[in-house]
Amino acid sequence: MEVAAYLTEKAHSVSVVELEEVPFKKFFGERVGRAIMKMFENNRVKFYMQTEVSELREQEGKLKEVVLKSGKVLRADVCVIGIGATPATGFLKQSGINIDSKGFIVVNKMMQTNIPGVFAAGDAVAFPLALRNNKKANIPHWQMAHIHGRIAALNMLAHGTEISTVPYLWTAMFGKSIRYTGYGEGFDDVVIQGDLDELKFVAFYTKNDEVVAVASMNYDPIVSKVAEVLAAGRSIRKRDVE
Structure with a gap:
């Protein structure tokens, strides 16, 4: 998605092909994913969701077309394939x-x-x-x-130091920054404050009534404050953010 955002100013057109129904669904949840997808669409990015690439066609040694499983044929000069990573161990x-x-x-x-x-x-x-x-x-x-x-x-050096850091990461697309802290894997609900359509929001990811991660856009410094609370060993309950 970062590559797609970057290429919108460089390429004639940009298409994203994805197995899920919305981008970032596993990470940000469906509602936030749809808001980000809309932001991309407003910047001329086309999405082909719930499908996959079945064939890459070349002409004179250069990529010419990308064929989707749905039968759709996309003209393409460049294809960036993001298939994840496995540790080289x-x-x-x-x-x-x-x-x-x-x-x-x-x-x-x-x-x-x-x-x-x-x-x-x-x-x-x-x-x-x-x-x-x-x-x-x-x-x-x-x-x-x-x-x-x-x-x-x-x-x-035998200092006997244990790791206790709180994960904190961010990404920037189209000049807008998404900040994220915590570890949201397996979240079962999302509490959203702010306005998704205006891309000014904070999303609290909860599991068993405990906030396990927070993401925001144009809502600083909420994510940093949450990171401080989690780093202090304190928990945030779902009712606290509702």
Whole structure:
């Protein structure tokens, strides 16, 4: 989506093909996803949802057309394929280091693997997330990699420091910034304040009546304030934001 937003000023036309019915549905929920989708449509981006690419056609060694499963044919000079990422940890399979079913290196609160003196950090690890009762999580974002490296280094120097940071990330599209804090995986409801149509809102993601993540656009500094509350070890209930 960031690439699509960037290309609107460079390309004749931009199309997004997606399996879901709205972009960002798993991450931001359907209502926020639709608001962002509308923002993209207002900037000339076309969406082809709930379908996938079945064929790429070339002419004289260059991409010419993208054929969708629906039969729709899109003229294209460039195709950017976002298929996710898997950790390149295969080389550790015979090492004795504990790796989970998804290929992530499992570490404790000190970023240490199951082998004493061996530490791991960054996108390739699953670590205990304090604000979700030490559930093992993988968060491939630069802020998290920074703190991982710091905690790992401190513990290599025998400082006995545990990771307790709150995830905080942001993205910018069409000059508008979306900020996000917490860990919303598995949220069961979304409480929205503000105006989605005006792209000025804050969305509270809840699970079992507890706020587990918050996203906002043009609603600063609410996300930073929530991050401070979570970092202090305090919880926010659903009724507090309703």
